[in-house]
Amino acid sequence: MESKMNTREKILTTAAILFQKNGYHATGLNEIIKESATPKGSLYYYFPNGKEELAAATIKLMGDKIQHDIKEELAQNSDPVQAIKEFILDLAWKFNEKEDQENCFSIGLLALETVSISDSLRKACTEVYDMWTDTYYQKLVSSGLSSEKAKELSLILQLMIEGAITISLIRNDNTMLVATAEKIPVLLKDK
Amino acid sequence: MESKMNTREKILTTAAILFQKNGYHATGLNEIIKESATPKGSLYYYFPNGKEELAAATIKLMGDKIQHDIKEELAQNSDPVQAIKEFILDLAWKFNEKEDQENCFSIGLLALETVSISDSLRKACTEVYDMWTDTYYQKLVSSGLSSEKAKELSLILQLMIEGAITISLIRNDNTMLVATAEKIPVLLKDK
């Protein structure tokens, strides 16, 4: 399957996995080209501005992929409370399958690292989070919530999911994600 | 003031500030010894196991300092809802004063980085989070909540605060912390 990808795609997907798992600074360009079995010359051919440009491309890639997953999950349930709860439970399930390297579901580490090194990367991450939040917002509005209430709740959702993933990673245990999912009805009850 | 510290303390506090701000991998030992104006020999004299041992010590230091701050804030209000709300608003305030390098309030970046490089550092971070969570737990129990309910809510609080700080850092904007504080009454209403 990887052999069907072209060189640029191989570099990009390998970088995305490594950046997500180990972070920006812990991931060497040599590691990326070795893991993806591509020559270093190609990396700089496709990403002339080096590591930062490659990171920007991976942020966009991961952002879009996760966005797609969110939409897919939320569409499976007309009731937003149930839909969002199921989505977070799905995250919890994916967390336990995270050996499967296709399962990317967070850019938190990469985002925090970029804060102190590159304003353009930081902004790229901000845009990704905004995109995700807007998806929650749309779901809440479509179920009849006022725009104001939906805006507020979608931000809280975003922050809770981010926090739950972070704590789950640090504890190496998905129970915080499950607990968050269970708490969603209480949180959204307050319309 | 810094001159009153001994060499070990200078290294430790400087490392804590840099690790918190820029992360583990982005902070070089040379940067730490330069910033703290201490000789490299002393670093390896006090921390024979190098960077990892130094990081472990800073995690403990930051954990204890923040723990102290949490206790201090929560003690100022007998009502736990108000106390926790005020505590988060204080975080939001500190966020805007973060040029003051004394103001450490998160080990999130450091913690996420350690997940993939050192299980002992990861566990050190987990213990810090558990310590903080227990402080919220004690406050909730002391106000009459059942142990079970307090346990559940203290974990949710921990995760929301972590998420709010993360998103605030990435957005470079403390409004998510303020929004979280405002949401606390709704969350804790569900006893």
Added chain:
DNA sequence: GTCTATAAAAGGATAGAC
């Protein structure tokens, strides 16, 4: 305990052949 010089490895980036 303090300090400096230096080793040894890894990092990002570039040049230039093909």
Added chain:
DNA sequence: GTCTATCCTTTTATAGAC
């Protein structure tokens, strides 16, 4: 477009004088 060899910098870590 592909590939390799190499440069320069920075990293962690150590040796050994004082």
